[in-house]
Amino acid sequence: MEKQRSRRRFLRRTLPGTLGVSLLAGCSGSKGTDTTTSTDADSSKGTTTTSDSGSEDAGGGTRTVTDAAGRDVTVPASVERVVGLGPGALRFITYLGATDRVVGVERLETKNEKRPFRPYVLARPELQELPSVGSRKSPDPELLLERDPDLVVRAYASAKKADGLQNKLDTPVVSINPGDLNDALRPDFYDSLRLVGEVLNEKKRADELVSYTKETISDLNGRTAGVSNPPKTYVGYLGRGKHGLLYTQPEYPPFSFVGTNNVARDVTDGLKKKKGAPRVTIDAEQLIKWDPEYVFVDLGTESYDDLSKSEYESIAAVEEGNVFGVFPTRDYSINFGTALADAYAVGTACFPDQFGDIDPAKKADAIYERFVGEPVYDEAAAAYGDGFGRMNGGQ
Numbered sequence: 001m002e003k004q005r006s007r008r009r010f011l012r013r014t015l016p017g018t019l020g021v022s023l024l025a026g027c028s029g030s031k032g033t034d035t036t037t038s039t040d041a042d043s044s045k046g047t048t049t050t051s052d053s054g055s056e057d058a059g060g061g062t063r064t065v066t067d068a069a070g071r072d073v074t075v076p077a078s079v080e081r082v083v084g085l086g087p088g089a090l091r092f093i094t095y096l097g098a099t100d101r102v103v104g105v106e107r108l109e110t111k112n113e114k115r116p117f118r119p120y121v122l123a124r125p126e127l128q129e130l131p132s133v134g135s136r137k138s139p140d141p142e143l144l145l146e147r148d149p150d151l152v153v154r155a156y157a158s159a160k161k162a163d164g165l166q167n168k169l170d171t172p173v174v175s176i177n178p179g180d181l182n183d184a185l186r187p188d189f190y191d192s193l194r195l196v197g198e199v200l201n202e203k204k205r206a207d208e209l210v211s212y213t214k215e216t217i218s219d220l221n222g223r224t225a226g227v228s229n230p231p232k233t234y235v236g237y238l239g240r241g242k243h244g245l246l247y248t249q250p251e252y253p254p255f256s257f258v259g260t261n262n263v264a265r266d267v268t269d270g271l272k273k274k275k276g277a278p279r280v281t282i283d284a285e286q287l288i289k290w291d292p293e294y295v296f297v298d299l300g301t302e303s304y305d306d307l308s309k310s311e312y313e314s315i316a317a318v319e320e321g322n323v324f325g326v327f328p329t330r331d332y333s334i335n336f337g338t339a340l341a342d343a344y345a346v347g348t349a350c351f352p353d354q355f356g357d358i359d360p361a362k363k364a365d366a367i368y369e370r371f372v373g374e375p376v377y378d379e380a381a382a383a384y385g386d387g388f389g390r391m392n393g394g395q
Helices: 002-014 089-095 119-123 125-129 141-147 159-169 186-199 203-223 253-258 284-290 316-320 336-350 360-372 377-384
Strands: 062-066 072-076 082-085 102-104 151-155 173-176 232-236 294-298 323-326
Touching: 062 186, 072 173, 082 089, 089 119, 089 151, 089 186, 089 360, 102 141, 119 125, 119 360, 119 377, 141 159, 151 159, 151 186, 159 173, 173 186, 186 203, 203 253, 203 336, 203 360, 232 253, 232 284, 253 336, 294 316, 294 336, 323 336, 336 360, 360 377
Parallel strands: 082 102, 082 151, 151 173, 232 294, 294 323
Antiparallel strands: 062 072
8 A cells, every 4th residue: 555655756756746736639749549550440549758767668657648538648557456437347357357356346236235246257257345435336446546546447437537537546547448349439349458458458358349340240241242132130238227118229230240221220310328328219110110139138138028028929930939039249338249249159050051060159269269269158157147149929
């Protein structure tokens, strides 16, 4: 503890104006870009510059990064204690293999929270035992100070919110925008991985995960590239909680990756666009009119009663028994590994010839190993009450 306090006193003496005050984008000159190249249209935020107090990899130095809120933030060259706040922050720290440096978690991540846990917590159950730093909407500065982090990673924080928390803690706060895997928001996912990798000195791991994601999407795309008449598909019950059958996603990445005909793809009215790809609630009559050949149920919901209603009996997917379960792509922001695993589950259901070599459960475990370090398909299926496969019409 005294070592950390000494480091903060050192930063205040040598770098006045970097901690405890607003850091506005552009005030320190050119931001630059990450040197990693990509075939995707993504550009990384999180350029590093090194202060005179030490080298980038030295324990006693500092670096300056540009975060997702456009702030230039001075961070320690070596981060030994970190806290993730907001939807997706702890997930990204886990993706980068740095859970051994996490010193506190939000209340919803603890074992006392009555909700299915996300794959990164299933892979790293020790996170549930860490002290709470407050609720997901209102982190407690006093509890955060007790955990004495070197760095706070906060998801979806505006410059004002990030600066406000940084001022209270006298500790650098880096804002990230986790994004999603749809085309529009995928660059944000890559940028956030690289930024968190930058501040945690896990750049190689971040770049490897970006490359793996791109290769996986390319494999999914390629398997159905020659299919001329893809089946009509629909996903309902999207997201954890009480969302019903009629809550769906026009840009559902698993459908996009394998090229199914998402019947909701052209919906533009009433979209909920906050934190991830847009979602929407449709009318029952519209779903019946669309008549999808395959219906996928997001297993994060609390009840599937809607599927048993007589009004849906005429839908082709229900008549033919082509109702399948997939894991939640959304649970406190995006489960990125799950979105890729779900795509293989969708592919095996809709395109058995093109995905004949794939066991979706085994493929999910391979993906989870790359993202969270452990094969947790069975644990996820137990947490959500079911796994991939046909749901017998939703009964």
